[in-house]
Amino acid sequence: MKSFTEFLIRVSSFVRKEMAEILRQPRLVATLILGPFLILFIFGVGYNNSLRTMRTIMVIPADSKIEDEIREIAGRLSGAVEMVDIVSSQEEATDRLNAGEIDLVLLTPSDPFGDIKENRHAEMDIVHHEIDPIEQMFVNTLERAYVEEVNRLIMIRSLDVAKEESEDILSKVQQAHADAANLHQDLEAGDTDNAADDIVALAEDFEQINLAISSSLATFEGVNSIADEEDAESPFESLIRAERIMLELEEFEPGEQDYSAEIEQVTELEDELSLVDDFLTQFIDIDSAVLARPFAGKAIQLTDIAFGPIDFYVPGVISLLLQHIAITLAALAIVRERVGGAIELFRAAPISSFETLLGKTISFMILGGLIAAILTVLVIFLLKVPMLGTWLGYTVVVVALLYTSLAMGFAISSISQTDSQAVQYSMIVLLASIFFSGFFIALHRLLDGVHLVSWLLPATYGTALLQDIMLRGLPLNATLLLGLILYGVLLFTFAWWRLKRLMARE
Numbered sequence: 001m002k003s004f005t006e007f008l009i010r011v012s013s014f015v016r017k018e019m020a021e022i023l024r025q026p027r028l029v030a031t032l033i034l035g036p037f038l039i040l041f042i043f044g045v046g047y048n049n050s051l052r053t054m055r056t057i058m059v060i061p062a063d064s065k066i067e068d069e070i071r072e073i074a075g076r077l078s079g080a081v082e083m084v085d086i087v088s089s090q091e092e093a094t095d096r097l098n099a100g101e102i103d104l105v106l107l108t109p110s111d112p113f114g115d116i117k118e119n120r121h122a123e124m125d126i127v128h129h130e131i132d133p134i135e136q137m138f139v140n141t142l143e144r145a146y147v148e149e150v151n152r153l154i155m156i157r158s159l160d161v162a163k164e165e166s167e168d169i170l171s172k173v174q175q176a177h178a179d180a181a182n183l184h185q186d187l188e189a190g191d192t193d194n195a196a197d198d199i200v201a202l203a204e205d206f207e208q209i210n211l212a213i214s215s216s217l218a219t220f221e222g223v224n225s226i227a228d229e230e231d232a233e234s235p236f237e238s239l240i241r242a243e244r245i246m247l248e249l250e251e252f253e254p255g256e257q258d259y260s261a262e263i264e265q266v267t268e269l270e271d272e273l274s275l276v277d278d279f280l281t282q283f284i285d286i287d288s289a290v291l292a293r294p295f296a297g298k299a300i301q302l303t304d305i306a307f308g309p310i311d312f313y314v315p316g317v318i319s320l321l322l323q324h325i326a327i328t329l330a331a332l333a334i335v336r337e338r339v340g341g342a343i344e345l346f347r348a349a350p351i352s353s354f355e356t357l358l359g360k361t362i363s364f365m366i367l368g369g370l371i372a373a374i375l376t377v378l379v380i381f382l383l384k385v386p387m388l389g390t391w392l393g394y395t396v397v398v399v400a401l402l403y404t405s406l407a408m409g410f411a412i413s414s415i416s417q418t419d420s421q422a423v424q425y426s427m428i429v430l431l432a433s434i435f436f437s438g439f440f441i442a443l444h445r446l447l448d449g450v451h452l453v454s455w456l457l458p459a460t461y462g463t464a465l466l467q468d469i470m471l472r473g474l475p476l477n478a479t480l481l482l483g484l485i486l487y488g489v490l491l492f493t494f495a496w497w498r499l500k501r502l503m504a505r506e
Contacts, residue, residue: 052135052138053081053082054081054082054103054104054139054142055081055082055102055103055104056081056082056103056104056105057083057084057086057087057093057096057097057104057105058070058085058087059088059090059093059105059106059107059108060087060088061088061108061109061110062088063110063111064109064111070108070150071086072153081106084102090105090107093105093127094127097127097128097129098129103128103129103130104126104128104139104142105126105127105128106124106125106126106146107124108124109122109123109124124146124147124150125143126142126143126146163283163284166283166284167284169209169280170277170281170284172205172208172209173209173276173277173280174277175205176202176205176206176209176273177270177273177274177277179198179201179202179205180202180266180269180270180273181270182194182198183195183198183199183202183249184266184267186198187266188263199249202249202269206242206246209239238272238273238276238279239272239276241272242269242273242276245266245268245272248265249262249265249266249269307386307471308384310385311385311386312467313439314383314385314470315462315463315466315467315470316437316439316459316466318372318375318376318379318462318466319401319437319439319459319462319463320433320434320437320439320459320463322368322372322375322398322402322405322462323401323405323430323458323462324405324426324429324430324433325368325371326364326368326401326402326405326406326409327405327406327408327409327426327430328409328423328426329364329367329368330361330405330407330408330409330410330412331409331410331412331416331422331425332413332419332423333364333409333413334410334413334414334416334495334502335413335416335418335419335421335422336419352500353496353499353500353502354496354500356499357410357492357496357499361406361407361410361492364402364406365399365406368405369398369399369402372398372402376394376398385470386470386471387469387470388469388472388473389468389469389470389473389475390475393469393475393476394470396476396481397462397465397481398462400481400484400485401461401462403492404484404485404488404491406488407489407492407495408429408491409426410492410499411494411495411498412425412426412429413495414495414499414502415498429457432457433457433459436450436453436454436457436460437459438454438463438464439463443460443464455483458487461483461484462484464480465477465480465481
């Protein structure tokens with residue numbers, strides 16, 4: 001019991017020492033607490049989440065055959081681009097792009113139909129000077145939207161033409177239906193002369209229908225193919241059956257006593273014509289914009305909270321700041337004792353390297369916890385960042401992150417010869433964390449081999465865990481948390497071993 005009490009006294013002496021040394025520097029304390037929040041605050045106020053409007057010139061060749069259509073499309077791109085001018089010379093547009101007057105040049109083909117006849121796409125290119133990968137991605141997205149809009153407009157116009165033709169076809173089908181009804185009535189009445197005339201009229205109706213209907217029916221086939229199998233029967237099949245019946249009716253011979261077979265055939269013919277009539281009516285009633293783009297979608301987030309531009313970055317910023325503060329404090333802890341000569345006193349004192357390291361860890365954990373608590377209160381209640389998970393899970397992650405970051409700082413301090421070396425190593429860790437912790441670039445965008453660097457940084461674990469807790473409301477990821485703690489134990493053990501060698505009596 002006595003030895004344990006002495007152990008606590010020796011450890012607490014380092015806690016009091018480190019805390020007193022830090023608290024004697026009020027400016028340092030204020031900087032450690034208010035600095036991270038001010039960084040977050042300025043970032044949140046200064047971040048612009050609105051889409052960039054690209055100043056654009058559209059090039060329409062003087063001999064273009066689709067100038068009217070392109071000008072119409074240019075008017076529909078007003079949200080993403082600001083149409084500065086429309087010119088006919090690509091050289092003029094490129095010169096203005098090089099001069100910085102505009103951001104984009106939209107090139108349009110002069111004879112797209114000629115390109116298509118040559119079995120190649122009509123190119124509609126976008127010329128730009130963007131070098132930022134995110135801006136390049138935006139330009140590529142704009143190019144796809146631009147081409148899609150052109151293709152959709154052309155499809156809508158072709159559908160409008162097909163629907164106009166379908167109205168004429170519908171009238172012919174309805175005429176054939178009326179002639180079939182007359183034939184039905186004449187056959188039941190035994191009026192063979194009029195029945196023969198009705199068959200001739202029906203034959204003429206089918207001839208006109210066959211000449212006009214193919215384009216309109218083919219237009220609908222693509223959409224009709226996604227229907228249920230029971231409902232997906234093609235109108236072509238109804239026409240084929242109707243025409244087959246028509247050919248049989250043309251063999252009608254007056255003077256027979258029983259026309260029940262012919263009446264049954266006419267009834268079937270009327271049914272098939274009714275199916276075609278229904279199809280054409282439905283086809284005409286559907287909006288061409290729906291037919292040109294039958295599918296639409298939207299992204300649905302599981303949470304009902306609308307995240308602001310700063311919300312996504314807060315977990316990563318908290319992880320980076322806490323890691324950097326802890327590493328910097330710990331990185332200077334041992335090297336400062338070496339430079340100041342305190343290590344020589346420790347060798348003579350009845351204190352072990354483990355007690356020294358543990359005491360410093362506890363003191364810095366208290367300070368880091370205080371900074372984390374104040375920073376959390378500010379971002380949650382002042383910046384209104386959501387907290388969808390549990391406070392217990394959040395606290396556990398912060399404690400584990402601080403511990404592992406301190407252990408890394410002690411490891412750095414144990415191999416550093418001077419203060420400047422320790423600071424430089426700490427800055428290297430910070431720089432690596434910005435690029436490889438998932439804060440700036442998502443981890444899935446890194447190659448598999450590079451992931452090793454990511455998982456050597458405490459901020460990587462902290463960012464992933466805090467995003468799950470704060471923004472997704474998920475429970476603690478036990479694998480990540482255990483990995484973070486075990487990594488901290490490994491670093492702490494290394495720092496302990498190094499400090500033990502430094503404090504070894506000669």
